[in-house]
Amino acid sequence: MRPIRLLALGASAVALGACGGGNNKGDAVVTASAAKPSFHRNEPVIVNVTLANHGSAPISASTSALGTLQVVSLTRDGGPVSPRRSSLSTDEDLAAVLRSSLRTVRAGDSLGLSLKSTFDQGVGGQALDSVRLLEGGQNTLDHYAVATPGAYVLKLAYEYPATANAADSTFKGPTKPAQVSFRVAP
Numbered sequence: 001m002r003p004i005r006l007l008a009l010g011a012s013a014v015a016l017g018a019c020g021g022g023n024n025k026g027d028a029v030v031t032a033s034a035a036k037p038s039f040h041r042n043e044p045v046i047v048n049v050t051l052a053n054h055g056s057a058p059i060s061a062s063t064s065a066l067g068t069l070q071v072v073s074l075t076r077d078g079g080p081v082s083p084r085r086s087s088l089s090t091d092e093d094l095a096a097v098l099r100s101s102l103r104t105v106r107a108g109d110s111l112g113l114s115l116k117s118t119f120d121q122g123v124g125g126q127a128l129d130s131v132r133l134l135e136g137g138q139n140t141l142d143h144y145a146v147a148t149p150g151a152y153v154l155k156l157a158y159e160y161p162a163t164a165n166a167a168d169s170t171f172k173g174p175t176k177p178a179q180v181s182f183r184v185a186p
Contacts, residue, residue, distance in 0.1 A: 027055030030158045030175040034182035045117040045146045052110040059171040064101040065113045071130040072155040072177045074144045083142035084122050133161035149186045155179050
């Protein structure tokens with residue numbers, strides 16, 4: 001599979017919580033942990049995520065964090081971090097990429113995903129990205145700044161986008177949010 005190139009057009013926005021329907025939401029559980037307890041200011045923040053199938057039947061889930069891992073909230077030193085919102089264009093149809101990344105997760109098994117911050121010029125440092133696929137291909141990309149030193153608490157959920165037209169066995173979610181804490185040092 002070719003890498004997806006992103007084109008982001010900047011704008012400001014307030015944080016939005018995860019929403020949407022799902023199927024057998026209790027069947028899949030998301031857990032998350034920071035790759036280490038503290039990151040340096042310009043170092044990428046890495047969050048390891050596990051989607052576990054606690055149900056009695058197999059489910060399909062995407063191996064892509066892009067478009068499925070949704071930031072529910074992010075706080076720094078107890079205050080909310082609002083994202084910078086931009087439009088998202090890709091060389092390939094993101095819904096098709098997500099459909100092609102579906103894998104079977106047997107009952108009792110799990111799937112590992114990773115969320116890694118990247119440098120974002122609009123926030124002036126590292127940012128965690130959360131992509132939402134919307135009807136008509138007008139996808140949004142929320143950039144959550146993690147460049148300012150402080151204590152962070154991230155809540156995220158797995159949610160397969162309805163616009164990607166998955167099979168009946170696809171776990172759509174959203175899951176209950178997982179919470180992970182980490183520090184960014186000066």
